[in-house]
Amino acid sequence: MKVVGFAGFSGSGKTTLVEKLIPALKMRGQRVSVVKHAHHKFDIDHPGKDTHRHREAGAFEVVVASTQRLALMREFEQPGQMTVHQLIAELWDGVDWVLVEGFKSSNLLKIEVWRADSGQPARYADDDFVVAIATDSPGRLPEETLRPVLDLNDPDAVAQWLEDNRERFEYVPEKYT
16 A cells, blocks of 8 residues: 655645545545544544444444444543554555545655645755645745645646655555554
């Protein structure tokens, strides 16, 4: 499996780019999974649903499955932060690409998503794991770079760049332990 991160400040366009990359990669015959960093007490379950009732009753894990979907919810008894590598290990092995959104400080190869109008600093000059920059304003990058500069508004071109450089993103779990 290939793994690539997407890092950038809130509002930079990470989610939109990842959302558009999924069908662009699928059109190339690739199976895609996503690992997304969320904040604190997010929830995908709803009060009144059986799974929510089981969690509220104290279940550590609830797995719900149908013929078309599977979801695992795990309650941490003590606050803890799983690493991006632990989360990747939770994924099914039959996937071609894992797109990781967030985890900007991880040791994964990543594409920085940067917009000049955001007023936020760019990270690529100080992060050796940034291998490309996706931006809507290449002429306004704060520092020159030899890294590829990709068009943030052209997800097909970003998908093609990923496919052209796929060997570079091969995930070897032992490398991160």
